[in-house]
Amino acid sequence: MLNNKIVDALNAQINAELWSAYLYLSMAMQFEADGHPGFANWFKIQFKEEQAHAEIFMNYINSRGGRVILKPVDAVPSEWKCPLCAFQDTLAHEQKVTALINNLYALAEAEHDYATRGMLDWFVSEQVEEEETAKNMIDRLKLIGDNGFGLYMLDQELAARVFNTPAPLAGK
Ligand code: FEO
Numbered sequence: 001m002l003n004n005k006i007v008d009a010l011n012a013q014i015n016a017e018l019w020s021a022y023l024y025l026s027m028a029m030q031f032e033a034d035g036h037p038g039f040a041n042w043f044k045i046q047f048k049e050e051q052a053h054a055e056i057f058m059n060y061i062n063s064r065g066g067r068v069i070l071k072p073v074d075a076v077p078s079e080w081k082c083p084l085c086a087f088q089d090t091l092a093h094e095q096k097v098t099a100l101i102n103n104l105y106a107l108a109e110a111e112h113d114y115a116t117r118g119m120l121d122w123f124v125s126e127q128v129e130e131e132e133t134a135k136n137m138i139d140r141l142k143l144i145g146d147n148g149f150g151l152y153m154l155d156q157e158l159a160a161r162v163f164n165t166p167a168p169l170a171g172k
Contacts, residue, residue, distance in 0.1 A: 018050070052166050094134055
């Protein structure tokens with residue numbers, strides 16, 4: 001059984017994951033409107049990944065007898081001036097999410113909830129990957145600069161990204 005402090009914190013994290021999903025969907029829509037289908041695809045996959053993160057937390061709360069409470073999802077920005085700007089915002093946002101996960105981890109330890117701490121291990125590793133991916137994209141976009149052909153080639157590459165079900169949802 002989860003204690004109330006932990007349930008409240010996990011529900012807040014569900015809201016943060018859904019806000020992340022909404023943010024990346026907004027970025028995908030701008031790239032689609034701007035004629036960058038590959039970037040749009042990349043952010044649509046990111047949108048699905050964030051929904052999956054929320055689902056992992058929901059499954060976990062339910063599995064331990066807690067109650068999932070879905071709160072309103074705040075509005076997200078709707079305009080980025082360049083692809084680099086979108087990825088810089090992505091990195092900054094993922095760094096914030098990493099801090100949220102670390103806070104949850106610390107709370108689980110303080111409450112001696114070692115099952116919750118164990119569940120969070122997957123998210124700790126996932127955040128390392130999320131930040132690294134965003135940073136790599138920033139590095140590549142800085143190299144490309146305003147070279148249209150480079151941007152076109154990267155767009156082609158990002159069109160190939162596919163969604164992979166995260167391990168905690170496999171078979172669910
Ligand atoms: Fe759910 Fe991108 O962290």
